Amino acid sequence: MHVSVLLIDDEVLVRRGFRHALEEAADVVVVGDTAHAADGVLLAQRHQPHVVLTSDVTELTRLRACTAGGVIALAVEGTDEQLHRVLTDGVRGFLLKRASHDELLAAVRAVARGHAYLCAEVTGRLLDRFEILPPPEEADRGLRVLSDRERQVLVRMARGRSNDEIARELYLTCATVKSHVSHILAKLGQPNRMHAALLAHRLGLLTRTG
Structure with a gap:
């Protein structure tokens, strides 16, 4: 496009x-x-x-x-x-x-x-104003259970990428990306990708990994 x-x-x-x-x-x-x-x-x-x-x-x-x-x-x-x-x-x-x-x-x-x-x-x-996410220390513990690949996917979700775009950037299939997204939400205890993306921003994950 x-x-x-x-x-x-x-x-x-x-x-x-x-x-x-x-x-x-x-x-x-x-x-x-x-x-x-x-x-x-x-x-x-x-x-x-x-x-x-x-x-x-x-x-x-x-x-x-x-x-x-x-x-x-x-x-x-x-x-x-x-x-x-x-x-x-x-x-x-x-x-x-x-x-x-x-x-x-x-x-x-x-x-x-x-x-x-x-x-x-x-x-x-x-x-900082709206406590819609878990405390930083609790969320940071959740990030530790993510694999390196899941962290890469999460960073791209936080940057507004679609599953198709993530698949192209990481040389994965769309089905694999969807699976990673599901695992990320489950591991972080987040209801949807928007909340997961906000969590990544809150913890500064975009500056820690690419």
Whole structure:
């Protein structure tokens, strides 16, 4: 699947940097960029991109209407107030402008497939506030029972990869990946892959293994 992206940000260097990072990926094409959301709406209507990356959130409703996958909001710091506002307005992703190359691509690909994506820093803050997961020490003990391969699969789940993408990256069959996911959920005592992914973020597993 080729993912088309529209960029909206009032800083030329930010747009250039994001365009360069995105166009390094063979499956991503940037169909346009602009400084203002009003102009972005016109570009979105013309190109019907899979994903819109925007720091100007004044036209979210109109952007969402002509975007196949969804809108990712960009922010410098990402305050709780900003996050609440844009999530309420229907964005599918939230990234800080200092996001890494891998995180940027993971967010774009996830939202293009219809999934939601929050950057790791914001996810960590949410987890600190809402105790929906076991305490870190208890969860860390659970991670120790995972095999090296299961850890690799869990990291990719946390990065928003689908089973098909994980299979390609790790040279496995889809059936094998599904089996690994089932074992991961059982061993960690998590009800679904979203909770398992949040747990991986909470424990910093993405920085410990690849």
